[in-house]
Amino acid sequence: MSERIVVGAALLDGGRLLAARRSAPVELAGRWELPGGKVEPGETAEAALVRELREELGVDAEAGGRVPGEWPLKPPYVLHVWTARLRPGSPAPEALEDHDDLRWLGPGEIWDVDWLDQDVPAVRQTLAHLGGLDADAGEVSGA
Numbered sequence: 001m002s003e004r005i006v007v008g009a010a011l012l013d014g015g016r017l018l019a020a021r022r023s024a025p026v027e028l029a030g031r032w033e034l035p036g037g038k039v040e041p042g043e044t045a046e047a048a049l050v051r052e053l054r055e056e057l058g059v060d061a062e063a064g065g066r067v068p069g070e071w072p073l074k075p076p077y078v079l080h081v082w083t084a085r086l087r088p089g090s091p092a093p094e095a096l097e098d099h100d101d102l103r104w105l106g107p108g109e110i111w112d113v114d115w116l117d118q119d120v121p122a123v124r125q126t127l128a129h130l131g132g133l134d135a136d137a138g139e140v141s142g143a
């Protein structure tokens, strides 16, 4: 079976990264992840990200760029990470679906939550890609 992509959002706001605590399935519940989900056939990763963030968090978000890398999940899934930000006027994120808690993590707080094992290298690479979290993290330079 060919690989299927799960997109995870590194949702950034004011130098903080959003982490979401899964409520299901039981083997993942209580652990923290990047919100997102499966890319449907024919859908772009960016569109999937925006759709999943609307469904799960009730936000109006836009995708930034992809964080280089790919992290294996339960076959056939692999995790890709994209930066994302809230569009002006977006509601604040709420744990509507799949999650039971959300946290905005500032610099120095990233490792305060119990990330899913498979997310740890993805989060580490995201921070390296961004050059750390500061107020401009995730902004497209020159935009």
Ligand SMILES: Nc1nc2c([nH]c(=O)n2[C@H]2C[C@H](O)[C@@H](COP(=O)(O)OP(=O)(O)OP(=O)(O)O)O2)c(=O)[nH]1
Pocket (backbone or CB within 6 Å): 006, 007, 008, 028, 033, 034, 035, 036, 037, 038, 039, 052, 073, 074, 077, 079, 098, 116, 118, 119
């Ligand atoms: N969204 C997301 N899923 C992750 C991460 N790490 C990780 O192992 N997963 C796993 C959990 C799930 O088995 C799978 C994604 O499923 P999902 O339940 O979030 O996706 P979905 O909303 O499209 O799911 P579905 O109910 O429509 O099938 O990938 C992560 O950082 N973000």
